[in-house]
Amino acid sequence: MDQKNFIYLDGEKIPHFHSLSGFAYKEVYRKSDWDKELPDPGQYPFTRGIHRDMYRGRLWTRRQQSGFGTPEQSNERIKYLLKIGQTGINMDTDIGTKLGLDPDHPLARADVGLQGTSLCTYEDIEALYADIPLDRVSSTLIVQPPCSAVIMSQYLLMAKERGIPWEKLIGTIMNCALTQFVGPTYESVTAFFPIDLTVKIGLDVMEYIVQRVPRWNIVNINAYNVRETGVDAVQEAAFSISLAADYIRRLMGRGLDVDRFAHRMAFFCAAHIDLFEEVAKLRAMRRIWARMLRETFGAKNERSLWFRTAIQTSALPLTAQQPLNNIVRATIQTLAAVLAGTQSIHTTGYDEAYSLPTEESHKLSIRTQQIIAYETKVVNSVDPLGGSYLVESLTDQLEEEILDLMKIIEDKGGFIQCFKDGWVEEQINQARYKMAEAIETGQQPVVGVNIFREEDEQVKINIFRHSSDMQEERVRYAQDYKKHRDTETVKRALHDLQDLVRQRPEENLFESIMKAVEARATLQEICDALRRATDFKIPS
Amino acid sequence: MIKRKRLIVGKMGLDAHDNGLRIIAKWLMEGGYEIIYAGLYNTPERIAQIAAEEDADAVGISFLGGEHLYYTDALIRKLNEMGMKQVKVVVGGVIPPDDVQDLKARGADAIFTPGTTKQEILDTIESLFD
Numbered sequence: 001m002d003q004k005n006f007i008y009l010d011g012e013k014i015p016h017f018h019s020l021s022g023f024a025y026k027e028v029y030r031k032s033d034w035d036k037e038l039p040d041p042g043q044y045p046f047t048r049g050i051h052r053d054m055y056r057g058r059l060w061t062r063r064q065q066s067g068f069g070t071p072e073q074s075n076e077r078i079k080y081l082l083k084i085g086q087t088g089i090n091m092d093t094d095i096g097t098k099l100g101l102d103p104d105h106p107l108a109r110a111d112v113g114l115q116g117t118s119l120c121t122y123e124d125i126e127a128l129y130a131d132i133p134l135d136r137v138s139s140t141l142i143v144q145p146p147c148s149a150v151i152m153s154q155y156l157l158m159a160k161e162r163g164i165p166w167e168k169l170i171g172t173i174m175n176c177a178l179t180q181f182v183g184p185t186y187e188s189v190t191a192f193f194p195i196d197l198t199v200k201i202g203l204d205v206m207e208y209i210v211q212r213v214p215r216w217n218i219v220n221i222n223a224y225n226v227r228e229t230g231v232d233a234v235q236e237a238a239f240s241i242s243l244a245a246d247y248i249r250r251l252m253g254r255g256l257d258v259d260r261f262a263h264r265m266a267f268f269c270a271a272h273i274d275l276f277e278e279v280a281k282l283r284a285m286r287r288i289w290a291r292m293l294r295e296t297f298g299a300k301n302e303r304s305l306w307f308r309t310a311i312q313t314s315a316l317p318l319t320a321q322q323p324l325n326n327i328v329r330a331t332i333q334t335l336a337a338v339l340a341g342t343q344s345i346h347t348t349g350y351d352e353a354y355s356l357p358t359e360e361s362h363k364l365s366i367r368t369q370q371i372i373a374y375e376t377k378v379v380n381s382v383d384p385l386g387g388s389y390l391v392e393s394l395t396d397q398l399e400e401e402i403l404d405l406m407k408i409i410e411d412k413g414g415f416i417q418c419f420k421d422g423w424v425e426e427q428i429n430q431a432r433y434k435m436a437e438a439i440e441t442g443q444q445p446v447v448g449v450n451i452f453r454e455e456d457e458q459v460k461i462n463i464f465r466h467s468s469d470m471q472e473e474r475v476r477y478a479q480d481y482k483k484h485r486d487t488e489t490v491k492r493a494l495h496d497l498q499d500l501v502r503q504r505p506e507e508n509l510f511e512s513i514m515k516a517v518e519a520r521a522t523l524q525e526i527c528d529a530l531r532r533a534t535d536f537k538i539p540s
Numbered sequence: 541m542i543k544r545k546r547l548i549v550g551k552m553g554l555d556a557h558d559n560g561l562r563i564i565a566k567w568l569m570e571g572g573y574e575i576i577y578a579g580l581y582n583t584p585e586r587i588a589q590i591a592a593e594e595d596a597d598a599v600g601i602s603f604l605g606g607e608h609l610y611y612t613d614a615l616i617r618k619l620n621e622m623g624m625k626q627v628k629v630v631v632g633g634v635i636p637p638d639d640v641q642d643l644k645a646r647g648a649d650a651i652f653t654p655g656t657t658k659q660e661i662l663d664t665i666e667s668l669f670d
Contacts, residue, residue, distance in 0.1 A: 095554040095605070107583065110610040111554040181556050187580050188556035230559060320634075320654040353654055354636050355606065429562060436563040440658050449655045463636050466606065539581040 100527030550578030
């Protein structure tokens with residue numbers, strides 16, 4: 001055995017005392033580090049939480065992402081999750097659906113149903129939501145523009161068909177143009193759609209929904225995917241709030257009052273493994289949002305000032321080595337999310353480094369949250385870490401650095417401009433290399449990987465497997481579907497959409513897209529009409 | 541002077557998780573390899589084509605979403621069809637344990653799963669050219 005395996009006998013020491021994002025933790029925090037007034041939870045600027053009573057009034061929503069294979073298979077999983085105590089639906093779509101490709105497109109075939117459910121027709125969404133009470137359970141639909149316009153249209157038409165008024169629908173369309181794929185990486189955002197049209201259609205969806213589906217969240221900035229590229233807590237917060245600020249400016253530019261829509265904007269953040277830093281990050285984000293909405297955008301309605309966020313426990317610290325360790329990590333991350341006062345949580349499965357979660361792993365994630373909620377008593381008092389010298393001082397520090405970075409982004413023309421200029425891409429790549437180096441050098445210790453590694457480990461893990469004929473089934477379905485409809489109606493609707501984009505590009509495209517859905521155009525056909533209208537070519 | 545080995549690295553299909561790809565590409569460059577970065581959304585045909593045009597010694601392909609068997613198979617078939625059996629195929633990413641052996645049986649020369657160290661990757665790739 002290698003000698004280096006015995007070093008821990010000489011007294012264990014961690015390599016340094018910096019936070020994951022590089023803040024130096026002090027040996028001890030005292031009154032001299034933080035001595036300020038702290039408004040109560042539910043009071044501006046909401047550092048301690050957006051509600052006075054938080055989890056005493058209502059627990060966070062248990063919202064595990066699901067979605068794989070065919071819509072019928074995903075429907076079964078949703079029903080299973082609701083049966084064991086999930087309280088909200090979080091429906092992920094496969095990559096083809098997000099990129100506007102039907103299952104029968106040659107480049108899409110091998111990815112059909114792998115990372116989410118495959119949706120391309122109106123009938124697909126009906127199958128996905130069979131027997132699900134749309135007015136009683138809130139749904140998050142994970143899809144970004146322009147496909148968000150198509151999926152949202154399908155959802156609204158389904159509600160209409162079932163006789164449920166749109167006023168009663170509760171849920172969220174993620175609908176963020178830049179953050180949905182693997183964070184805001186340039187190639188993934190720009191390869192399948194023209195970027196300006198993508199951003200524009202995202203705003204079209206927001207504008208349409210806010211006026212007609214009052215309880216629906218119009219956008220969810222995917223700060224989680226931003227963080228998962230490897231950037232730090234400050235960048236996660238600054239990038240996502242700066243992007244939200246861009247959306248706010250543009251919606252106000254369309255003549256919408258900020259109080260009409262700000263309370264329907266939300267975030268989806270990461271809870272990484274540095275517990276205090278993550279709590280401080282979310283507390284800082286709440287404060288920054290409240291002040292920005294009031295001071296910069298002049299919001300008057302208190303609800304506009306509420307920074308509402310869903311949390312997923314970050315998958316970056318999870319390891320393929322010794323996968324059971326991931327249960328422990330995810331539990332601590334879930335606790336961080338709860339201590340930070342989030343609105344909903346997805347606890348990442350311990351099998352994440354191998355596959356989509358099995359039913360068993362999904363259940364364990366929900367049980368993790370239920371144990372924290374019902375057994376540990378950490379929910380009994382609101383913002384239990386509030387007033388801690390350490391957490392308050394870290395919250396102040398993070399707030400300051402986030403604001404500094406937001407200022408840099410603003411000076412460069414805003415986040416969307418920074419993205420288009422390649423600046424965001426540069427920041428992300430630097431962060432990725434830094435993250436890899438920190439693990440390589442041991443500066444970021446990871447149990448089972450760069451410390452306490454077992455060289456001859458044989459991983460035994462029960463992993464999720466897709467049914468073998470699922471992809472072929474979806475390809476056949478898409479092909480058959482197109483043969484059995486009134487092609488003239490479809491053609492006309494697509495033609496109208498294309499004309500509208502060409503001739504009146506400023507107009508809101510949502511209704512025209514919905515008409516195409518109603519005519520039974522598929523997701524890709526609608527996206528292709530948008531691509532044709534802008535002479536855009538996809539990879540082949 | 542010995543010619544530096546040339547590697548094509550990229551992803552195939554629609555998955556865009558390229559953290560691993562970017563990091564490995566950088567490590568290999570630091571290790572003295574010449575890297576041609578093919579990026580995202582490649583077909584097997586395209587990767588094979590680039591390998592032919594660039595006279596590559598190896599191709600490195602990365603997966604996350606479960607599409608590794610389909611695309612590795614298709615790529616190896618394409619390389620063989622084009623008479624490029626000598627080009628090494630290196631696969632990285634989220635690969636379930638059972639599939640590691642399977643991929644080797646299908647002709648992959650090396651497989652790197654999450655948590656593999658930089659040194660291990662460099663040593664293994666070097667050994668492919670012994």
